[in-house]
Amino acid sequence: MYVCSCFGITEDQVKKHADGGACTPRQIASACKAGTDCGGCVRRIQALLGRGDCARRDLAAGGTAPTGAPAGAPAVLGATPDVRLPDAA
Numbered sequence: 768m769y770v771c772s773c774f775g776i777t778e779d780q781v782k783k784h785a786d787g788g789a790c791t792p793r794q795i796a797s798a799c800k801a802g803t804d805c806g807g808c809v810r811r812i813q814a815l816l817g818r819g820d821c822a823r824r825d826l827a828a829g830g831t832a833p834t835g836a837p838a839g840a841p842a843v844l845g846a847t848p849d850v851r852l853p854d855a856a
């Protein structure tokens with residue numbers, strides 16, 4: 768069944784891109800252009816992506832750093848460490 772009629776993208780194609788690592792509608796758009804014309808399919812793409820297994824999504828949800836990351840590396844890029852400055856005298 769078609770998800771994106773503007774580009775003729777099917778559910779199976781979206782699922783294959785998701786299996787290939789596309790976790791967000793933007794990443795699906797980068798892979799196959801779905802959602803980049805009228806935008807009418809974006810919600811449907813979001814629904815298809817759902818809460819499936821996605822390494823990046825797991826990291827964003829507070830998972831651990833990927834294997835091979837340096838010790839002490841934040842699990843999410845851009846995460847700020849809990850730094851406390853001493854009170855001014």
Ligand code: FES
Binds near residue numbers: 770771772801805809
């Ligand atoms: S239906 Fe997907 S961009 Fe229009």
